[in-house]
Amino acid sequence: MTGTGEQVMFWILGPLAVVGSLGLVFAKKAVHAALGMAMTMIILGVFYLAQEADFLGVIQIFVYTGAVMMLFLFVVMLVGVDSSDSLVETLTGQRWATAVLAIGLGGILGAQVGKATVGQSVGLAAVNAQTGNVSGVAQLIFGRYVWVFEATSALLITAALGAMVLAHRERLGRGPDQKEWSKRRFQEGKHLAGLPAPGVYARHNAVDTPALLPDGTPSELSVSRVLTARDQNLSPSTYTDGEREIERDVREGSER
Amino acid sequence: MSTIAALPGLVSLVAEGTDNPRADFSDTPLWLSLVKALIIFVYLLVSTLLVIWFERRVIGRMQQRPGPNRNGPFGLLQTLADGMKSMLKEDVRPKAADAFVFTLAPLITATMCFVSFSIMPLAGEVSMFGHTTPFQLTDTPIAVLLVLAVAGVGIYGVVLAGWSSGSPYPLMGGLRASAQMISYEIAMGLSLVAVFLYAGSMSTSQIVSAQSGLWFVVPAFFSFFVYVITMVGETNRLPFDLAEGEGELTGGFHTEYGSMRFAMFFLGEYINMFTVAALATTMFLGGWQAPPGIAAINDGMFNEGWWGLLWFTAKLWMFMFVFVWLRGSLPRVRYDQFMRFGWKFLIPATLAWVVLVAFFRAGQNGWLGGTVDVAGRSFPVVSLALVGIIAALALAGGWMWDARVERREARLHPHVPDEIDPYAGGHPVPPMPGQRLREPSLTAPALTSRPDTEEATRG
Numbered sequence: 238m239t240g241t242g243e244q245v246m247f248w249i250l251g252p253l254a255v256v257g258s259l260g261l262v263f264a265k266k267a268v269h270a271a272l273g274m275a276m277t278m279i280i281l282g283v284f285y286l287a288q289e290a291d292f293l294g295v296i297q298i299f300v301y302t303g304a305v306m307m308l309f310l311f312v313v314m315l316v317g318v319d320s321s322d323s324l325v326e327t328l329t330g331q332r333w334a335t336a337v338l339a340i341g342l343g344g345i346l347g348a349q350v351g352k353a354t355v356g357q358s359v360g361l362a363a364v365n366a367q368t369g370n371v372s373g374v375a376q377l378i379f380g381r382y383v384w385v386f387e388a389t390s391a392l393l394i395t396a397a398l399g400a401m402v403l404a405h406r407e408r409l410g411r412g413p414d415q416k417e418w419s420k421r422r423f424q425e426g427k428h429l430a431g432l433p434a435p436g437v438y439a440r441h442n443a444v445d446t447p448a449l450l451p452d453g454t455p456s457e458l459s460v461s462r463v464l465t466a467r468d469q470n471l472s473p474s475t476y477t478d479g480e481r482e483i484e485r486d487v488r489e490g491s492e493r
Numbered sequence: 494m495s496t497i498a499a500l501p502g503l504v505s506l507v508a509e510g511t512d513n514p515r516a517d518f519s520d521t522p523l524w525l526s527l528v529k530a531l532i533i534f535v536y537l538l539v540s541t542l543l544v545i546w547f548e549r550r551v552i553g554r555m556q557q558r559p560g561p562n563r564n565g566p567f568g569l570l571q572t573l574a575d576g577m578k579s580m581l582k583e584d585v586r587p588k589a590a591d592a593f594v595f596t597l598a599p600l601i602t603a604t605m606c607f608v609s610f611s612i613m614p615l616a617g618e619v620s621m622f623g624h625t626t627p628f629q630l631t632d633t634p635i636a637v638l639l640v641l642a643v644a645g646v647g648i649y650g651v652v653l654a655g656w657s658s659g660s661p662y663p664l665m666g667g668l669r670a671s672a673q674m675i676s677y678e679i680a681m682g683l684s685l686v687a688v689f690l691y692a693g694s695m696s697t698s699q700i701v702s703a704q705s706g707l708w709f710v711v712p713a714f715f716s717f718f719v720y721v722i723t724m725v726g727e728t729n730r731l732p733f734d735l736a737e738g739e740g741e742l743t744g745g746f747h748t749e750y751g752s753m754r755f756a757m758f759f760l761g762e763y764i765n766m767f768t769v770a771a772l773a774t775t776m777f778l779g780g781w782q783a784p785p786g787i788a789a790i791n792d793g794m795f796n797e798g799w800w801g802l803l804w805f806t807a808k809l810w811m812f813m814f815v816f817v818w819l820r821g822s823l824p825r826v827r828y829d830q831f832m833r834f835g836w837k838f839l840i841p842a843t844l845a846w847v848v849l850v851a852f853f854r855a856g857q858n859g860w861l862g863g864t865v866d867v868a869g870r871s872f873p874v875v876s877l878a879l880v881g882i883i884a885a886l887a888l889a890g891g892w893m894w895d896a897r898v899e900r901r902e903a904r905l906h907p908h909v910p911d912e913i914d915p916y917a918g919g920h921p922v923p924p925m926p927g928q929r930l931r932e933p934s935l936t937a938p939a940l941t942s943r944p945d946t947e948e949a950t951r952g
Contacts, residue, residue: 275649291633295635295639299638303644303648310649370635
């Protein structure tokens, strides 16, 4: 019963949706994976629109792509600058267990979905013309399925509150103050005067330039971990070279 | 269980048939739709060229300088020259940038901004190449939601631009932009709900025709107020252009962009301004319908055909002027204050407003009791009761506020006596402003100071 236009659209967008979902699994960068997922969600919304479920399609794009995926992206962009994936298995044999469980779940789902019988599709054209698309959805949500709908929303609100309560950690005791930090440093016997500050030179000081140790080597501890992970630190040699030049000029001048 | 049975009956009370668009596209062949799409595209591009010139000229006037006036008459071709310049500039991509996403981001922004205009009714029924067709590309039962959804996808352009540039300032700008636009889109969507309740539909043509009697700016005035604020926040314009705040972020998400890629962001920003202004026009100011006085002339002569385009454009440019006016007069808001305003005032206040409007509408539909006749017009009891309650609450709130202000004033400015004895406390005290000194008397206790103080000072 599908028209030519719908078929053409499906065979263009369908593979794209598959590409997007494969991108979610195989992309190396987390942002690329999130983008692939966003594309798949938009295409799903377009499919709903093509099936005359206007409200559902637009809400799919509005809520999932516009809000949920955006929050994902928000987190993904902030995390992952510094973190490097550990390739060590913390739970022994978890890969095999995961594979077995995944195949089992797939098998159960496949068997159940395969058993389902699909009746003759009715389509939404008649309902859209008579009741209207939005009113039709409203009648189902606030009419026949009102208790299911309310129970689901109560569940979602509970889940959101639970996530907030669990993620928000109250501090149990008092945090260590400056005095206690210094005592701890002396007990450990390391960095007694605190971590070294980043490089300060005659004509330059910056957070991205490491300080030089007495033997002339740059100190890793003096620069931010994040900048090191991003490879954005500068070498102090440009400043030290300039300094040496000036010293040589001064020396030559005094010898003259 | 009886409630379940009663609910479908309640739903069917809604007037049927307002869901679907009023616009009739039966006499519109496919090629005509393509022609209309092209017309809208050109309309938007020309408007963008004009509005950039307009903005610079008007801001110039506000700052007592002429603005661009060299290229073409009145400097009208300045934007064209700028566009040519950015096309011919060298295309630079930072080494740390993510090549694919860096190019994708401006493309998303520049394409998404055009989509929303497809559902804007620029005029009523017009005759075009021998066909009678509504002057809008398409209309659906969820047309207004489509605008919000497309805006949501458009945000990706800004966020991805910030991330893919590979440097901290754009990243911060991108994060700010996403947080800001999502928060303000919630308030924007909520403010539009009141309009949906009044129109009984989300289709733009239905909303415009529902305003033939009274523009929704009057009954939904609070929604209009909230919408105008959120539309400035949504388009990243001053005073809410925190995503590109030059003072703190050197340009925000587009710091690393130049040449044509930057021009695409620029284009997107201005067309987004037109989109939100067109939505405001359609939702609150009667869309393409003529203003009240003019609409009455000669049996609504000015309300038909191509005249609609004139009124629509005029209303659109009124909003453009407001945008420019705001930019010319207000400083940038601090980010945390801006977010607090959005989440803690706009969203809860709009929610309360939507509930209120829902009660009014239910009263008008006669679901909540009868009506009362006052001065020849009948009003629903619920509406009158609600108005009474709100008036009483406002009165009580105002009274309490006044009392609080008075108390604070009294605390800040305690009563100062006219005369002061400088030695009253045993120690000489200078007078407060406006106070007179009382002549010290010989019997005053202050001059004979206590022995222990003497001891202390001597020691």
